[in-house]
Each structure stands twice: as structure tokens, then as C-alpha cells.
Amino acid sequence: MGTNRNTIEKFSIGHFLLRGYVDFLFKIFFRTKAYNYKNVPQDEIVIFAVNHQNTLMDALALLATVKKQPVFMARADIFNKKSISKLLTFFKILPIYRIRDGKENLRNNDAIFLKTIDVLKNKNGLVILPEGSHLGIRRLRTLKKGISRIALQAEESNDYKLNIKIVPVGQYYSNYINFGSKLFLYFGETINVSEYYDAYKENPPRGMNLLRERVEEELKKYMVHIESDEYYDMIDFLRKFYLPEMKIKEWKQPEQLFAEQKIIEKLNQFIDKKPEEAKILNDKSNRIKSLLNNLNLRFWVIQKPTYSIFKIAIQSITLLGLFPVFLYGALLNFIPFNLPVKLTTKIKDPQFLSSFRFVIAILLFPFYYLILGIIGGFAWGNTWINVAFVISLPITGLFAFHYYIAAKKLWAKIRYNYMTWKKNSEIMELKNLYNQIKEVGKQIL
Numbered sequence: 001m002g003t004n005r006n007t008i009e010k011f012s013i014g015h016f017l018l019r020g021y022v023d024f025l026f027k028i029f030f031r032t033k034a035y036n037y038k039n040v041p042q043d044e045i046v047i048f049a050v051n052h053q054n055t056l057m058d059a060l061a062l063l064a065t066v067k068k069q070p071v072f073m074a075r076a077d078i079f080n081k082k083s084i085s086k087l088l089t090f091f092k093i094l095p096i097y098r099i100r101d102g103k104e105n106l107r108n109n110d111a112i113f114l115k116t117i118d119v120l121k122n123k124n125g126l127v128i129l130p131e132g133s134h135l136g137i138r139r140l141r142t143l144k145k146g147i148s149r150i151a152l153q154a155e156e157s158n159d160y161k162l163n164i165k166i167v168p169v170g171q172y173y174s175n176y177i178n179f180g181s182k183l184f185l186y187f188g189e190t191i192n193v194s195e196y197y198d199a200y201k202e203n204p205p206r207g208m209n210l211l212r213e214r215v216e217e218e219l220k221k222y223m224v225h226i227e228s229d230e231y232y233d234m235i236d237f238l239r240k241f242y243l244p245e246m247k248i249k250e251w252k253q254p255e256q257l258f259a260e261q262k263i264i265e266k267l268n269q270f271i272d273k274k275p276e277e278a279k280i281l282n283d284k285s286n287r288i289k290s291l292l293n294n295l296n297l298r299f300w301v302i303q304k305p306t307y308s309i310f311k312i313a314i315q316s317i318t319l320l321g322l323f324p325v326f327l328y329g330a331l332l333n334f335i336p337f338n339l340p341v342k343l344t345t346k347i348k349d350p351q352f353l354s355s356f357r358f359v360i361a362i363l364l365f366p367f368y369y370l371i372l373g374i375i376g377g378f379a380w381g382n383t384w385i386n387v388a389f390v391i392s393l394p395i396t397g398l399f400a401f402h403y404y405i406a407a408k409k410l411w412a413k414i415r416y417n418y419m420t421w422k423k424n425s426e427i428m429e430l431k432n433l434y435n436q437i438k439e440v441g442k443q444i445l
Contacts, residue, residue: 003090008071008115009122015069015092023064025362028398029354030057030173030183034065035254037187045120045162049147049215050169051140051223052129054176056355059093061171062127065185070125073116073146075132076101076108094119096146098132117154120162126150130215136176136351138224138236140216148211151193152200166191166215170222172257177353180401184253186222191215224260231271234282237289239263240299242441263445270444281440284433291430295419297412302434306420307413315410319403326403329396336361336368337397369393 003012026032040046048070052058059072069092076095079085088095094112097105119126128150130143151164168188175181191214200207226235239260243250246259271278292299319326340357347353369390376386419427 003092005089005094005115008089008092008094009119009124011069012090012092015090019063019069022060022362025365026060026064026358029179029358029361030061030181032061032064032183032185033253034185034187037065037185039190040066040167040187041165041190043123045123045164046125047120047147047151047164047166048125048127048169049130049143049166049219050127051171051219052131052134053136053138053171053351054173054354055134055351057176057358058129058134058171059127060358061183061185062169066125068124070127071116071119072127072129073150074129076105113150113153116150117157120154120164130212134351137232138226139232140220140223140225143212143216143219145208145212147215148196148208152196152204152208152211155193155197156200160194160197164193166193166211168215168218168222170219170257172224174251176351177357179357180405182251184257186254186257188218188222191218222257224257224264226264228268228271231267231278231282234285235264235267237285238267238281238437238441241285241437242445244303245438245441245445266444277440281437284437288430288433288437291426291433295426295430297416301412301416302430305431306417309417312410312413312417315406319407319410322403325396326400328392329398329400330404332372332393333397333400336365337401339364365394 003010003015048062048066050058050062059074062070072091072093073096074088074093076097077100079088079095085095094115095108096112097109116126128147130147131141132144132146135141147166151166155162155164167190170186170188172184172186173181174183191211193211196207196211196214198207199210224239226232226239228235242263243256243259246263248255248259250256270281292302340360343360344353344356347356372393373386373390376389377383380386380389416427420431
């Protein structure tokens with residue numbers, strides 16, 4: 001039923017059953033889409049190299065896409081507690097020891113290395129997050145040597161007959177934390193490790209470095225990568241600001257990814273060629289973000305001069321008519337939707353928020369619905385009415401969430417219109433800055 005480290009590469013029915021539930025809920029938590037997965041070699045030895053920005057969610061995103069039971073590698077310090085170690089092993093995760101874990105522990109990597117060979121030969125896939133740690137910025141950091149060392153040493157120990165392939169996987173979150181955000185996975189072109197056999201045989205460190213650099217270079221093609229430190233925030237803001245100028249419908253993938261990469265490339269060129277103008281643009285970008293924060297508005301709101309009163313009226317009437325359904329769903333789902341947020345308020349690293357909230361949610365929701373189902377069984381006195389009641393809980397809960405988002409957007413439009421008509425000084429400055437930055441974009445793009 002379960003999984004242990006000695007047989008971690010084997011099919012696990014317990015893993016299979018739990019994963020079906022987790023994958024389903026993950027795709028609700030993050031609306032997940034994948035591109036180019038069909039080109040991943042299915043009957044060959046594959047290592048997935050995934051960029052690492054959002055802790056556990058990065059691994060779950062791959063699991064929700066890959067059909068087999070891949071084995072993951074993670075830093076060893078998270079295995080320190082025996083109960084946690086068993087749980088991670090159940091989820092098919094192997095530890096990899098680093099110098100910071102103590103020199104005496106590095107020898108444990110010998111046994112782990114032998115196990116990775118079993119995993120590779122089983123052809124379910126080995127998953128490595130080669131940056132070594134997570135960081136919630138849209139940038140690929142210098143990769144650790146682990147991925148190239150594992151691939152080339154595995155080949156060496158098997159007389160270079162494994163023919164290992166490395167598949168770079170870029171992940172792109174619309175938001176790292178919020179429920180209902182969008183997540184896109186881009187499976188890149190396969191890297192043949194065999195291309196580095198000769199370099200490795202001649203000089204192992206050089207061969208491993210060449211392969212590591214190749215993986216790094218390829219991964220950058222399939223993700224949003226912002227190299228600049230000084231202008232990181234500006235570029236991160238303007239990649240979305242200028243997206244409409246690229247004539248790309250938002251979240252049409254992979255076209256949006258390529259468009260944002262093009263914008264970033266153009267901005268980098270602008271910064272290099274016109275450093276003084278880049279500083280001015282940076283100041284304007286910071287100011288527009290400050291104004292948006294002061295006015296409690298999102299960027300999308302200011303992309304139109306004003307919003308149609310007729311459409312606002314129709315949306316208001318629609319929301320008013322659907323309010324009873326919202327109220328039903330919101331009241332009955334208030335606890336499971338809000339408790340994960342309340343329980344994670346003291347977490348300091350924001351990249352852990354979505355992971356903890358998701359784990360709490362997948363445990364809380366079925367237990368909560370079970371309790372309501374038992375209460376409903378006594379209250380209704382009719383099995384079919386109670387079944388309908390329980391089925392209605394998650395459906396109306398999701399409806400209530402989207403209703404809430406729609407209502408917030410409608411209120412933002414109303415506020416924006418009102419402040420525009422009143423010629424609010426900050427709104428006027430905001431609109432003026434918006435037009436100025438848009439004009440600069442015509443030069444850049």
C-alpha cells in the first residue's frame with residue numbers, strides 16, 4: 001500500500017489513491033495548464049529539471065501534470081524528524097545531503113545515489129529542483145552541480161548505456177499565494193546527456209559544469225527570467241504593463257510567456273542604452289505602484305479611461321439576483337475557506353503560505369463536509385436531500401468565492417469612475433503617469 005525508501009521507485013497504490021485526490025484539488029487551488037508535455041519521452045530515462053520559486057507547490061504542480069509516479073529529490077534537513085521523513089518517503093521524495101548538513105552526513109549520499117539509479121532505470125522520472133532552494137522572484141538562480149553530477153555519474157556507473165534525457169520545466173505563477181491563481185508549466189526541449197560524455201570522460205568537473213550550464217541556459221527559455229537587481233521591480237511591473245501592446249490576449253499560453261520574455265529583453269536593452277531615461281522610467285513605475293496602493297486599486301482598473309455605466313448596472317443587477325446563492329455558499333463554507341488563511345498569518349516566508357494553506361485545506365475540507373453531512377442527515381431525515389446538500393457545499397463554496405471576486409472588481413470600477421468624475425488629484429496623476437509610461441513603451445517596443 002505505502003512506500004518505503006528501499007522500494008521508492010516501485011508503483012505504490014497508496015500514493016496513487018492519495019495523489020488522485022491531491023491532484024484534483026491542486027488544479028482548483030492553482031488553475032494549472034501545461035504546454036508541450038506530449039513531447040516528453042515516455043519510455044526513456046528522464047530527469048525533470050524544474051525552476052524553484054514556490055516551495056512544495058512547485059513539486060505538486062509537476063505531479064498534477066506528469067502521469068507516472070516520479071521520485072523527487074529535496075534537501076536533507078527537512079527529513080530530520082522521523083515522522084516527517086516517513087511522510088516524505090511516502091510521497092516519493094529522497095534526501096540529498098549538502099555540506100551544510102555536516103561533512104559526516106555526506107557519505108549518506110552514496111546510498112541515495114545508488115537508489116537514484118534504481119529510480120532512473122524504472123523510467124518513472126526523477127525530479128530535481130536544481131537551484132537547491134526556493135526564492136519567490138521571477139529569476140533563475142545559478143544551478144547547483146547536483147543534477148549534472150547525478151546524470152553523468154549514473155551514466156559512468158552503467159558504462160554510459162542509460163541514455164539519460166533531461167527535460168527542463170519552466171513554471172510561471174500569476175500569483176504565488178492566492179487561491180484561484182493561474183499556473184503554467186512549459187516542458188522544454190529534451191537535453192541528451194550523451195552530448196557531454198566525452199567532456200566528462202576527459203575532465204569530470206568540466207563535463208559536469210558544461211551540462212549544468214546547458215540546463216541553466218535551456219531553463220531560462222521556458223520561464224520569466226529577470227536578471228537585473230537594480231531594476232527588477234520595474235521590469236516585473238512593466239512586463240505586465242506593456243503586455244497589451246504586444247497584442248496578446250492575457251493568459252493565452254505560451255504566447256503570453258514569449259511576449260513577456262520579449263518585453264524583458266527590450267527593457268534590458270533600453271536600460272543599457274539609455275540609463276538616464278531608465279532611471280526616470282523607474283521613478284514613474286514606483287510612483288504609479290505607490291498611487292495604486294494608496295487608492296487600493298489594481299493595475300487592470302486604470303487600463304480604461306472609465307467603465308460603462310450600462311455594463312456596471314447589468315453586473316450589479318446580476319450580482320444582486322445571485323446574492324442568495326452567494327450567501328448560502330459563503331455561510332456554509334466560511335470556516336474551511338478562511339481557517340487556512342488565519343492559521344498561516346504568522347508565517348514569515350511568503351513562499352510557504354500557499355503550501356501550508358493547501359495542505360491545511362486538503363485535510364480540513366473533507367472533514368468539515370463530513371461533519372455537515374452527519375448533521376444534515378439528522379436534520380433532513382431524507383438521504384437524497386442530504387446527498388444533494390453535501391454535493392452543493394463545494395459547488396456553492398466555489399461560486400461564493402468567484403462571486404466575491406466579481407463583486408470586488410465591480411466595486412473597484414465604481415470607485416474608479418467616481419474618483420475620475422470628481423477629478424481626484426491622485427487619480428489624475430495616476431492617469432497621467434499611465435499615459436506617460438505607455439508612450440515610453442512605444443519607443444522601447
